[in-house]
Amino acid sequence: xxxxxxxxxxxxxxxxxxxxxxxxxxxxxxxxxxxxxxxxxxxxxxxxxxxxxxxxxxxxxxxxxxxxxxxxxxxxxxxxxxxxxxxxxxxxxxxxxxxxxxxxxxxxxxxxxxxxxxxxxxxxxxxxxxxxxxxxxxxxxxxxxxxxxxxxxxxxxxxxxxxxxxxxxxxxxxxxxxxxxxxxxxxxxxxxxxxxxxxxxxxxxxxxxxxxxxxxxxxxxxxxxxxxxxxxxxxxxxxxxxxxxxxxxxxxxxxxxxxxxx
Amino acid sequence: xxxxxxxxxxxxxxxxxxxxxxxxxxxxxxxxxxxxxxxxxxxxxxxxxxxxxxxxxxxxxxxxxxxxxxxxxxxxxxxxxxxxxxxxxxxxxxxxxxxxxxxxxxxxxxxxxxxxxxxxxxxxxxxxxxxxxxxxxxxxxxxxxxxxxxxxxxxxxxxxxxxxxxxxxxxxxxxxxxxxxxxxxxxxxxxxxxxxxxxxxxxxxxxxxxxxxxxxxxxxxxxxxxxxxxxxxxxxxxxxxxxxxxxxxxxxxxxxxxxxxxxxxxxxxxxxxxxxxxxxxxxxxxxxxxxxxxxxxxxxxxxxxxxxxxxxxxxxxxxxxxxxxxxxxxxxxxxxxxxxxxxxxxxxxxxxxxxxxxxxxxxxxxxxxxxxxxxxxxxxxxxxxxxxxxxxxxxxxxxxxxxxxxxxxxxxxxxxxxxxxxxxxxxxxxx
Ligand code: SF4
Ligand code: SF4
Numbered sequence: 160x161x162x163x164x165x166x167x168x169x170x171x172x173x174x175x176x177x178x179x180x181x182x183x184x185x186x187x188x189x190x191x192x193x194x195x196x197x198x199x200x201x202x203x204x205x206x207x208x209x210x211x212x213x214x215x216x217x218x219x220x221x222x223x224x225x226x227x228x229x230x231x232x233x234x235x236x237x238x239x240x241x242x243x244x245x246x247x248x249x250x251x252x253x254x255x256x257x258x259x260x261x262x263x264x265x266x267x268x269x270x271x272x273x274x275x276x277x278x279x280x281x282x283x284x285x286x287x288x289x290x291x292x293x294x295x296x297x298x299x300x301x302x303x304x305x306x307x308x309x310x311x312x313x314x315x316x317x318x319x320x321x322x323x324x325x326x327x328x329x330x331x332x333x334x335x336x337x338x339x340x341x342x343x344x345x346x347x348x349x350x351x352x353x354x355x356x357x358x359x360x361x362x363x364x365x366x367x368x369x370x371x372x373x374x375x376x377x378x379x380x381x382x383x384x385x386x387x388x389x390x391x392x393x394x395x396x397x398x399x400x401x402x403x404x405x406x407x408x409x410x411x412x413x414x415x416x417x418x419x420x421x
Numbered sequence: 422x423x424x425x426x427x428x429x430x431x432x433x434x435x436x437x438x439x440x441x442x443x444x445x446x447x448x449x450x451x452x453x454x455x456x457x458x459x460x461x462x463x464x465x466x467x468x469x470x471x472x473x474x475x476x477x478x479x480x481x482x483x484x485x486x487x488x489x490x491x492x493x494x495x496x497x498x499x500x501x502x503x504x505x506x507x508x509x510x511x512x513x514x515x516x517x518x519x520x521x522x523x524x525x526x527x528x529x530x531x532x533x534x535x536x537x538x539x540x541x542x543x544x545x546x547x548x549x550x551x552x553x554x555x556x557x558x559x560x561x562x563x564x565x566x567x568x569x570x571x572x573x574x575x576x577x578x579x580x581x582x583x584x585x586x587x588x589x590x591x592x593x594x595x596x597x598x599x600x601x602x603x604x605x606x607x608x609x610x611x612x613x614x615x616x617x618x619x620x621x622x623x624x625x626x627x628x629x630x631x632x633x634x635x636x637x638x639x640x641x642x643x644x645x646x647x648x649x650x651x652x653x654x655x656x657x658x659x660x661x662x663x664x665x666x667x668x669x670x671x672x673x674x675x676x677x678x679x680x681x682x683x684x685x686x687x688x689x690x691x692x693x694x695x696x697x698x699x700x701x702x703x704x705x706x707x708x709x710x711x712x713x714x715x716x717x718x719x720x721x722x723x724x725x726x727x728x729x730x731x732x733x734x735x736x737x738x739x740x741x742x743x744x745x746x747x748x749x750x751x752x753x754x755x756x757x758x759x760x761x762x763x764x765x766x767x768x769x770x771x772x773x774x775x776x777x778x779x780x781x782x783x784x785x786x787x788x789x790x791x792x793x794x795x796x797x798x799x800x801x802x803x804x805x806x807x808x809x810x811x812x813x814x815x816x817x818x819x820x821x822x823x824x825x826x827x828x829x830x831x832x833x834x835x836x837x838x839x840x841x842x843x844x845x846x847x848x849x850x851x852x
Contacts, residue, residue: 171463175488175581181536182580184567191549221463251485254470263469276464297488297581355578359585361592364481396474
């Protein structure tokens with residue numbers, strides 16, 4: 160039996176999540192002994208036609224052509240794993256969902272009519288069935304290796320869904336919220352990063368998206384506001400970043416926030 | 422794309438570039454009629470959704486434009502916001518920023534040299550295949566890349582989208598003793614970088630020169646995180662005048678805008694420009710390596726950019742060691758940057774070239790407008806022009822060989838297609 164094959168695909172994204180695979184410097188060559196990287200355009204111009212055992216998909220769906228391409232990717236993949244906030248939640252480019260995309264295009268392009276784009280930036284699961292979603296902006300290297308190892312052993316990946324606060328305790332961080340009154344999204348954000356931000360003396364900014372431990376991923380941010388010591392506008396902005404659609408359910412206000420120009 | 426009766430060649434995808442694009446070449450008889458680098462990376466509208474954000478937000482947000490050079494985005498953003506607020510960040514904090522940037526140069530250049538570019542010279546589709554025959558070289562490349570990442574992880578919290586950068590400085594600054602293990606890693610990296618220059622100097626380089634004007638930052642040190650913009654023909658201007666000298670135009674075939682000088686004329690930014698305009702600012706070790714590799718006073722052959730990158734890795738490792746040796750912890754991790762109404766400009770040297778940001782802040786400190794000009798859009802016109810001449814001189818090659826050479830020619834520029842612009846479908850139409 161040959162090695163299982165891996166394909167890596169990109170949609171609207173920054174390349175950071177697939178770069179995470181190349182950033183496994185210590186494991187990369189060993190990994191390619193276990194898995195055949197059959198399609199990974201960032202790393203190799205040798206691209207087989209598939210089908211592939213596992214596809215890692217980065218990026219969100221934002222153009223009409225993407226719609227066809229993601230169906231093709233699904234058709235040629237036994238397992239489809241989305242990597243990162245773009246692919247699992249629409250990414251930061253989903254900010255267009257709450258704005259007028261034509262107006263957005265006109266800010267960036269003199270001739271917006273040349274640019275084919277959809278009004279919304281949608282996660283992969285909105286279009287095709289997805290076998291596993293790995294969160295993060297960017298994803299965490301150790302989690303990526305766990306997901307790949309789990310596939311090789313045919314078991315479920317061991318990826319926690321508790322909040323960043325757990326990781327903070329494990330890492331032995333001083334709580335920035337308790338000790339310094341720094342607003343921190345750690346309590347409502349899914350673990351996975353290793354609580355990096357508090358370790359660097361700043362509050363978590365939610366790049367892994369809402370922890371499902373909180374009301375099915377709908378944190379009560381309004382109830383949290385007094386604790387966060389933020390204005391609604393600030394809270395709105397901090398929740399409106401890399402996982403804007405996932406956090407949106409719990410976001411305090413519509414629009415750009417009460418202290419933003421109306 | 423229409424092929425009709427004309428002889429056409431389509432290569433499924435151009436790999437080992439960052440972002441998405443396609444190359445279209447139309448040849449009629451002996452003439453190359455058209456060369457188009459189509460960048461069809463879907464637009465992500467960063468400039469639009471930065472509006473209404475607090476002045477503290479651009480470093481975290483604009484990092485997401487590119488996973489390969491997030492520090493460049495963070496540094497240009499910080500500089501521009503600080504300029505708008507009338508604050509200068511220098512001293513130990515400025516040096517720490519330079520140190521972080523060294524990490525990104527090492528990581529990004531090592532990625533490009535070993536994983537994206539070198540396989541072309543040695544005839545392999547990628548680094549994994551290259552590793553079958555040249556395992557020690559690929560291991561060296563991975564070690565080098567890891568050293569860059571280690572520096573970014575240490576100072577930035579993580580290598581992709583570092584969390585420790587803020588307007589005004591950092592969230593947490595290291596104690597000198599914490600830097601000692603990093604210095605050890607960087608000493609090994611410096612030796613690996615020197616070996617890389619020697620390795621790459623043995624490659625065969627096609628004869629090819631370009632005539633574009635160079636544009637790079639210039640400062641008292643080899644340009645990285647600050648400086649004035651300098652052109653090869655004597656133009657010198659500060660970041661604040663960037664838009665008086667450079668205009669961006671939209672072309673129908675691309676979602677990346679094309680930049681050119683306002684007085685006409687294409688230019689090239691990136692390693693060749695930096696080296697050619699600032700060679701005398703390299704460290705003695707890097708300069709010696711450049712001389713040994715046969716790089717002259719300037720380098721106009723884009724294929725030799727792999728050598729310039731390798732020399733820049735030597736420099737970055739050397740400079741990082743110097744910065745660590747001279748490190749005095751700053752009095753506080755960041756200087757306060759109270760917002761005020763105004764406009765600020767920032768330009769730094771991303772591994773691929775000049776990266777310009779401008780922010781207009783309102784009296785409430787919220788961003789009213791943002792403008793970001795990445796290196797790829799600045800270089801796109803020059804790349805197309807090179808390809809036109811490159812193809813014209815190689816029409817005797819069969820389609821397959823020509824295609825391979827075009828792919829290689831594009832990879833010379835390490836076009837970070839995701840900052841503006843992964844796949845490059847290549848179509849050559851002949852009739
Ligand atoms: S999730 Fe973040 S790191 Fe990953 S591709 Fe999207 S923007 Fe880049
Ligand atoms: S610092 Fe943030 S993530 Fe850590 S324990 Fe405190 S609130 Fe939770």
